[in-house]
Amino acid sequence: MSKLKIAVVGLGKAGLPLAAVIADAGIEVLGVDVDKKKVELINRGVNPVKEEPGLSELIKKHGGNRLNATSDAITASKECNVHIVIVPLFIDDSKRPDFSIIEHAVESVGKGLKKKDIVVLETTVLVGTTESLIKGILEKNSMLKAGKDFYLAYSPERIMTGYSISRFKEFPKIVGGINGISTQKAFEIYKKFANPFKVANSRTAELAKIAEGVYRDVNIALANEFFKVSEHYNIDFWEMKEAAKHQYCNILEPGNVGGHCIPVYPWFLINSMNVPLIKAARQINDDMVRYYADRVDKIAKNKKNGKVGIIGLSYREGVKEKAYSRSIALIGLLKKKGYNVYGLDPLYTKEEVKKEFGIDYIDNFRKMDAIILMNRETSYKKELIKMKEKIVDVKNTLNG
Ligand SMILES: NC(=O)c1ccc[n+]([C@@H]2O[C@H](COP(=O)([O-])OP(=O)(O)OC[C@H]3O[C@@H](n4cnc5c(N)ncnc54)[C@H](O)[C@@H]3O)[C@@H](O)[C@H]2O)c1
Incomplete structure (x- = not known):
């Protein structure tokens, strides 16, 4: 050569x-x-x-x-x-x-x-x-x-x-x-x-990569279900997750699945064959934003024109990427419910928040009726911990 x-x-x-x-x-x-x-x-x-x-x-x-x-x-x-x-x-x-x-x-x-x-x-x-x-x-x-x-x-x-x-x-x-x-x-x-x-062969390599992503998607869906089950029984999910840890049981973190990888790959299979578990997992994970929005309703007591802040607009912390970010779906859902939606992400400037996500910047946490902490953003912890009752803490950031 x-x-x-x-x-x-x-x-x-x-x-x-x-x-x-x-x-x-x-x-x-x-x-x-x-x-x-x-x-x-x-x-x-x-x-x-x-x-x-x-x-x-x-x-x-x-x-x-x-x-x-x-x-x-x-x-x-x-x-x-x-x-x-x-x-x-x-x-x-x-x-x-x-x-x-x-x-x-x-x-x-x-x-x-x-x-x-x-x-x-x-x-x-x-x-x-x-x-x-x-x-x-x-x-x-x-x-x-x-x-x-x-x-x-x-x-x-x-x-x-x-x-x-x-x-x-x-x-x-x-x-x-x-x-x-x-x-x-x-x-x-x-x-x-x-x-x-x-x-x-190339097909084995292609499926190995899809399988890796689907494995995470399905296991996050399982964690999301346990999260809801824990709430139903008034159990601290995070404590239960640690207690359940065993050689063959490692419950993943619940939350949103975004980015242009994991939410995309399952469709390569769902579209071409009958894979009901993989399909259900996709739906469970996508539906989590509805669950968080319902929690906002409880905190903000369905207040007309209530102000709701979203912290973490990227699909995950540390990555400036809005492709398939669930915060975008959440913004739409909250707006539909009649809330005034505000946002903040350390990777986006005030102008970018407006331009890329179509919402105003959160200047003051105290002015919000409810806040959803979507990603593990730790920099605001000190301030947010004082108003815990107003926060939907998706990744358990405030207790971590
Ligand atoms: N980002 C990750 O964490 C990650 C992890 C594993 C696999 N991947 C794989 O890598 C792929 C790319 O992901 P990414 O995160 O780098 O995307 P990206 O959006 O960050 O970058 C894609 C780049 O491709 C360029 N591009 C578009 N069309 C082109 C063309 N015709 N010729 C040359 N360049 C072109 C774009 O300008 C851009 O710079 C994904 O689809 C995924 O399959 C990504």
Whole structure:
């Protein structure tokens, strides 16, 4: 193989840490992103995903040197011999996956593809996507044969934003190709910067990633049910959870499930087969906002035009991401009930709260008739603890 140069297509919260880790292993990386501002920042050594611990140091060290970025996807594909695709896959309003972003990204890879190149998809996808959709687009645009002229594999990204660099090093990287030689070729590349773990094929790797997300969704739904059961019996859920802990019982934390990962993946299965447990879990978790809104009614005593504050607008603390944030659904629900809704999140400025969430900023906690502490935001604890009776504390932050 000529000198190894890896293209990482999609420099988001998952792709950029990956590109930085590869560069840090001494490999030349060319990142590709449609966002020109992001590209320019990276080339200047400036990290566009500021909140990710450890990333700024790596971008400062490698940006513009071993890690370069571009928006010219086809040229990047021509210049590189390994192509890792990690762009998002969203679901539409009817919960069907929208492949347009992936299709667009993979088309460009295909147009620059050469013999012996290796393509690895990392985006979480439906089982079979790599060996059907991705293979088809690459072959059509390159006129080459997958598994023979070039190699094609799937390796799920398993990091968690906020822990991307550390988790990347801790977790084995599952690798499965569309055929044996593709698995082997991808495995050898990943060995240079990660801890790869071979599985039989790309479908196994795809399902392993979906299963990981669904496992959490179902177990959080179970925790949410126990939370309601505890309330019914007037039991402190958190005390019960600790007491129940045993070798085979570890009840997860109840609460909301947001972000563009866990609430999305179960639909890849629900849409294609009969999986009643997985479907019920999705509904239980989505319905939690209704449960919190009902608690607000009790606190604010259905006061007409009552003021309700939401603390934590991002889908979880520490990640500036509003995709599938349950706070958005909660805002809608509370407004429908006739409340005046206010918000606060340490990652969003006053102006951003207004612009991104369409609500006013909480200037004074005391002016609120009720507050929902959606995420584990500890910075306001001292003040909030004094008005505990007005608060719906989703993550038990005030007692933790
Ligand atoms: N963020 C996580 O914690 C996480 C964890 C595990 C897996 N993943 C996987 O990674 C995928 C991407 O997630 P993310 O958090 O990085 O998303 P993100 O929204 O933070 O970033 C996506 C990036 O892709 C870019 N992009 C869009 N279309 C493109 C195209 N055609 N070519 C090149 N770049 C393009 C965007 O400009 C953006 O910078 C997810 O869909 C998921 O499957 C994410």
